[in-house]
Amino acid sequence: xxxxxxxxxxxxxxxxxxxxxxxxxxxxxxxxxxxxxxxxxxxxxxxxxxxxxxxxxxxxxxxxxxxxxxxxxxxxxxxxxxxxxxxxxxxxxxxxxxxxxxxxxxxxxxxxxxxxxxxxxxxxxxxxxxxxxxxxxxxxxxxxxxxxxxxxxxxxxxxxxxxxxxxxxxxxxxxxxxxxxxxxxxxxxxxxxxxxxxxxxxxxxxxxxxxxxxxxxxxxxxxxxxxxxxxxxxxxxxxxxxxxxxxxxxxx
Numbered sequence: 001x002x003x004x005x006x007x008x009x010x011x012x013x014x015x016x017x018x019x020x021x022x023x024x025x026x027x028x029x030x031x032x033x034x035x036x037x038x039x040x041x042x043x044x045x046x047x048x049x050x051x052x053x054x055x056x057x058x059x060x061x062x063x064x065x066x067x068x069x070x071x072x073x074x075x076x077x078x079x080x081x082x083x084x085x086x087x088x089x090x091x092x093x094x095x096x097x098x099x100x101x102x103x104x105x106x107x108x109x110x111x112x113x114x115x116x117x118x119x120x121x122x123x124x125x126x127x128x129x130x131x132x133x134x135x136x137x138x139x140x141x142x143x144x145x146x147x148x149x150x151x152x153x154x155x156x157x158x159x160x161x162x163x164x165x166x167x168x169x170x171x172x173x174x175x176x177x178x179x180x181x182x183x184x185x186x187x188x189x190x191x192x193x194x195x196x197x198x199x200x201x202x203x204x205x206x207x208x209x210x211x212x213x214x215x216x217x218x219x220x221x222x223x224x225x226x227x228x229x230x231x232x233x234x235x236x237x238x239x240x241x242x243x244x245x246x247x248x249x250x251x252x
Contacts, residue, residue, distance in 0.1 A: 023047025
C-alpha cells in the first residue's frame with residue numbers, strides 16, 4: 001500500500017501540514033497547482049475506479065482539508081493547471097484531457113485518439129482570450145504541442161519529429177508568460193523537424209466520473225526541505241538529450 005502525499009511549506013521551508021490520500025492499493029501524485037487559497041493534485045489510483053490505473057483529481061483548502069476527490073476511468077493524471085476562475089485542466093496519458101470547475105464537476109473531457117500521451121499543461125490568460133497549451137508524446141518518438149481555447153476548441157497543433165529511432169521525443173512540461181511566450185522542455189533527438197498538424201481528430205472522451213471517499217491520514221517521519229530560491233527544471237535523460245524551447249504563441 002502506497003498513498004499520494006501532499007506537503008505544504010512556508011516561504012522559509014518550514015513544513016506547515018502534510019496529507020496522504022489513498023486506499024488499500026497504490027496511489028501516486030504527479031502534479032500540483034495552487035490558486036485562490038486552494039490546492040489541486042492529480043495522479044493515478046489503483047484503489048478506486050475500475051481497479052486498473054485511473055486518473056484522480058483532488059482539491060484541498062489552504063489548511064489541507066479535502067474539499068472533493070474525483071476519479072476518471074482509465075489513465076494517469078500527469079499535469080494540472082488552474083485558471084483565475086478556479087477551473088482545473090488535467091493532461092493525462094491514454095489520449096485524455098479533462099476540465100473541472102471549482103466545485104469538481106467535469107465541464108468537458110476530450111480524447112485525442114490513439115498514440116498520444118499528455119505530459120504537460122499550461123494556461124495563458126495574459127490577453128483577452130484564455131488559451132490552454134498541452135504537450136506530450138505522439139507515437140513514442142514525436143513531441144506534440146497543442147493550443148486550445150478554454151472551451152476545448154482546437155486552435156493549432158505542432159509536431160516535432162525525431163528521425164532517429166534511438167531517440168524518444170517527449171514534451172514534458174510547459175509554462176506560459178506574459179507577452180505570449182510558451183516554454184516547453186522535454187527530451188528529443190539532436191535534430192528535430194517541426195510540422196504543423198492539420199489532421200487532429202478531437203472527440204469527446206468516454207468514461208466514468210466518480211466522487212471518492214479516500215482515506216486521509218497524517219504521515220509521520222517525512223523530513224527535509226528545499227533550500228535556496230532558485231527556479232529549476234528537473235528531469236531524466238533517456239536515450240536522448242534535454243530539450244528546452246521558447247515559442248511565440250501568436251505564431252503557433
